Amino acid sequence: MQPADFTKQAPNIVVWALLLTMPFWLSHVGGYTELGSQVVVLGLAALGLNFLLGYTGVLSFGHAAYFGLGAYGAGMTLRYLLPSTGMGIIIGTLIGTIAGAIIGPLIIRLRGVYFAMVTIAFGQVFYFIAFRWSSVTGGDDGLTGWTRLPLHLGFTTIDIQNNPVAFYYFVLVMFAIAVGIMAWLLRSPFGRTLIAIRENERRSRFLGIPIDQHIWISWVISCAVVSLAGALFALLNNFVDPRALYWTQSGDFVIMAVLGGMRSFWGPLIGAAIYVVLRDYLSSMTENWESFIGLFFVLVVLFFPRGVLGIITRKVKS
Amino acid sequence: MSSESFSIKLDRRALIKTAAAVGVAQIASPFVITARAADTVKIGLDNPLTGTYAALGKNELIGAKLALEHINAKGGILGRKVELLVEDSTSGDAGTAVQKARKLIDRDKVDFLVGNINSALAQAIANVAYEKKVFHVVPGGHTDSVTGSNCHWNVFRICNTTQMEASAVASSLIKNAGKKWYYLTPDYAFGHTLQAGLEKAAAKLGGTKVGGDLTPLGTTDYSSYLIKAQAAKPDVIIFLQAGDDAVNALKQAVQFGLNKKFHLAGAQQELEVLLGLPPEARIGTWVFEWYWNQPNVPHVKEFVAEIRKASGGHVPTARTWFGYAAISTCAIAAQQVKSLDAVKMAKAMQGFKLPPEIALMPDGAYFRKGQGQLIPDLFVGQAQSKGASDPEDLFKVSDVVKGESVAESLAETGCKQTWPS
Numbered sequence: 001m002q003p004a005d006f007t008k009q010a011p012n013i014v015v016w017a018l019l020l021t022m023p024f025w026l027s028h029v030g031g032y033t034e035l036g037s038q039v040v041v042l043g044l045a046a047l048g049l050n051f052l053l054g055y056t057g058v059l060s061f062g063h064a065a066y067f068g069l070g071a072y073g074a075g076m077t078l079r080y081l082l083p084s085t086g087m088g089i090i091i092g093t094l095i096g097t098i099a100g101a102i103i104g105p106l107i108i109r110l111r112g113v114y115f116a117m118v119t120i121a122f123g124q125v126f127y128f129i130a131f132r133w134s135s136v137t138g139g140d141d142g143l144t145g146w147t148r149l150p151l152h153l154g155f156t157t158i159d160i161q162n163n164p165v166a167f168y169y170f171v172l173v174m175f176a177i178a179v180g181i182m183a184w185l186l187r188s189p190f191g192r193t194l195i196a197i198r199e200n201e202r203r204s205r206f207l208g209i210p211i212d213q214h215i216w217i218s219w220v221i222s223c224a225v226v227s228l229a230g231a232l233f234a235l236l237n238n239f240v241d242p243r244a245l246y247w248t249q250s251g252d253f254v255i256m257a258v259l260g261g262m263r264s265f266w267g268p269l270i271g272a273a274i275y276v277v278l279r280d281y282l283s284s285m286t287e288n289w290e291s292f293i294g295l296f297f298v299l300v301v302l303f304f305p306r307g308v309l310g311i312i313t314r315k316v317k318s
Numbered sequence: 319m320s321s322e323s324f325s326i327k328l329d330r331r332a333l334i335k336t337a338a339a340v341g342v343a344q345i346a347s348p349f350v351i352t353a354r355a356a357d358t359v360k361i362g363l364d365n366p367l368t369g370t371y372a373a374l375g376k377n378e379l380i381g382a383k384l385a386l387e388h389i390n391a392k393g394g395i396l397g398r399k400v401e402l403l404v405e406d407s408t409s410g411d412a413g414t415a416v417q418k419a420r421k422l423i424d425r426d427k428v429d430f431l432v433g434n435i436n437s438a439l440a441q442a443i444a445n446v447a448y449e450k451k452v453f454h455v456v457p458g459g460h461t462d463s464v465t466g467s468n469c470h471w472n473v474f475r476i477c478n479t480t481q482m483e484a485s486a487v488a489s490s491l492i493k494n495a496g497k498k499w500y501y502l503t504p505d506y507a508f509g510h511t512l513q514a515g516l517e518k519a520a521a522k523l524g525g526t527k528v529g530g531d532l533t534p535l536g537t538t539d540y541s542s543y544l545i546k547a548q549a550a551k552p553d554v555i556i557f558l559q560a561g562d563d564a565v566n567a568l569k570q571a572v573q574f575g576l577n578k579k580f581h582l583a584g585a586q587q588e589l590e591v592l593l594g595l596p597p598e599a600r601i602g603t604w605v606f607e608w609y610w611n612q613p614n615v616p617h618v619k620e621f622v623a624e625i626r627k628a629s630g631g632h633v634p635t636a637r638t639w640f641g642y643a644a645i646s647t648c649a650i651a652a653q654q655v656k657s658l659d660a661v662k663m664a665k666a667m668q669g670f671k672l673p674p675e676i677a678l679m680p681d682g683a684y685f686r687k688g689q690g691q692l693i694p695d696l697f698v699g700q701a702q703s704k705g706a707s708d709p710e711d712l713f714k715v716s717d718v719v720k721g722e723s724v725a726e727s728l729a730e731t732g733c734k735q736t737w738p739s
Contacts (some may be wrong), residue, residue: 030425031425032421032424033424034421035421035425036422038417060461060587131505131534134510139505139506140410140412140438140505140506140507140534141412141437141438141441141442141506142412142413142438142442142509143447143466144441144442145445145468147449164424236412236448237416237417237420238416238445238449239413239416239445240413240444241410241411241412241413241438241440243411243412243413243441244413244574268705280421282404283406284403286403286420287367287368287406288373288404290368311597
């Protein structure tokens with residue numbers, strides 16, 4: 001391996017080493033396995049959002065809709081259709097992705113704040129459906145009466161229901177697949193085109209790039225990843241409620257991406273880790289925990305506009 | 319920004335710094351396990367401290383802390399000191415409440431879980447406690463299903479079911495206010511079952527529903543709902559909101575002058591709400607679940623005095639008592655069987671009658687066998703704008719209703735417990 005390759009790969013190696021060994025060291029620093037799973041799941045959602053935000057330059061404030069659709073899809077599959085965790089994930093992800101694919105063409109022509117507003121509007125539609133349709137979704141009480149089930153792989157059974165470490169690794173495998181696909185796409189000419197659109201849309205259009213199609217594809221991929229994260233989130237809690245679809249949840253994803261650094265691949269994961277851990281810790285200390293998270297976010301945006309990872313990268317370059 | 323920035327270019331120093339940053343994010347993130355003595359018994363309280371139910375949650379916390387003090391003064395549970403771990407569940411975010419419950423159980427390894435005020439959150443965390451086989455006491459979430467269709471062997475509840483509250487107050491409402499009712503109901507589990515209970519109880523007495531609206535939890539502006547209610551020309555506008563929602567709804571109803579045209583009343587009412595209202599809005603027939611001014615009941619005076627000391631002069635509310643009784647129940651359960659085994663403790667509490675210094679009501683209170691529901695007295699009466707003896711004496715009890723006489727039979731509740739083998 002060339003030294004240059006090594007430095008390029010170094011962040012990947014560090015991140016994966018930390019993720020793979022998380023259950024072994026997390027409890028020694030005072031965490032617990034389900035917190036680790038939460039970081040990975042919300043990190044995946046933030047990475048999915050960042051595919052659109054960081055690499056295509058389009059700000060969506062409505063991704064909670066697809067996160068929640070994935071969550072309700074998984075939960076309702078297990079509750080009403082069939083007792084299979086795998087099918088729950090597949091159906092949840094499909095529902096979120098299809099919804100994204102259908103809504104996409106209606107909004108891809110919009111830019112900037114208009115795009116963000118319309119994504120919020122569509123997100124709220126799904127929130128109110130989940131909130132009002134109590135007989136099916138459980139309304140504000142949330143969808144209960146189901147749990148994730150052990151995974152039957154034919155040759156062996158993995159007990160992700162009762163063993164939190166097994167569930168963590170199951171989540172990590174899903175995470176790896178989704179992140180792998182995103183990284184591969186970003187490396188392809190398609191990914192380079194997305195970055196070209198982000199940098200200068202008009203110029204890209206003059207070069208003959210079909211901008212709207214590219215943004216639509218990026219949007220759908222982003223929705224797919226976020227809805228996968230939503231399905232995993234439902235399984236993690238054995239519970240879904242309409243707040244998973246609420247616009248503030250979308251805001252949380254944006255905060256995670258910006259906090260960690262939306263121009264670096266792993267930034268949103270770091271952002272999610274900081275956000276989740278900070279929330280978990282502060283909310284035990286003070287009832288005003290949200291103010292502290294807000295303050296932290298303001299400080300990061302003011303002083304480290306490229307996020308936590310961004311500032312490290314820039315310092316090293318200079 | 320150049321397109322290069324997309325690939326992360328780091329040298330070795332940067333690598334170390336990145337690793338350090340990640341490490342710091344984890345370690346400095348101050349999970350600092352505060353050297354908790356391993357031999358304490360832990361009770362986790364997963365209850366609202368922010369939002370619509372913040373005032374109620376804080377009073378439950380005051381009661382819980384007093385119970386804790388009493389338990390530790392008597393030597394703790396099984397000779398071990400008792401520790402209360404408090405988490406803010408928020409007032410309406412079930413996802414957060416569930417995560418907090420898991421955190422208390424998985425990380426802090428609590429022996430008892432207590433919570434929640436919001437019915438939906440109470441049900442959600444009861445399911446978590448059931449999954450994890452933890453002894454769980456619900457202090458103040460009223461919806462029927464918690465000890466009804468969705469009851470569990472490990473879940474006990476201090477406050478009444480919405481059905482009991484509705485049955486207790488319905489006849490007084492019809493007598494004092496009239497038969498045509500219009501409902502303003504919070505749109506979640508608590509409101510749904512409370513309204514259903516009232517409709518059922520009213521129907522038996524000839525009361526009818528002339529309309530109603532579901533209001534989302536945390537609504538601050540009730541004007542559109544009130545205008546609709548006025549147009550329906552009922553005898554009574556029934557307010558089923560709790561916490562800050564009830565304060566806002568009643569305050570606005572009085573500002574609109576609706577109290578001059580209709581009776582404003584409801585089912586469950588709480589001292590926190592009456593205290594939050596202007597004097598002219600302290601009206602109507604209601605049911606209280608516990609009241610501090612019970613001159614002839616032993617131990618109540620002492621309890622009131624102790625709470626006054628702990629809360630800066632304020633009297634205990636039903637919530638304070640819920641918190642107190644919930645934590646006391648945990649200690650009693652452990653002492654009954656000399657063990658912290660959840661199954662053994664839950665078995666011992668079936669049909670258990672709370673001692674008078676904890677029950678603090680004329681006829682006492684007991685946990686019904688096979689359901690985990692506490693059957694206490696209910697206090698029906700009228701709100702009053704000014705207390706005669708005390709500025710916080712804002713409720714005039716006209717009738718003490720025995721819980722037994724208003725509770726559905728065990729079969730009617732639909733509760734079927736399956737015990738772990």
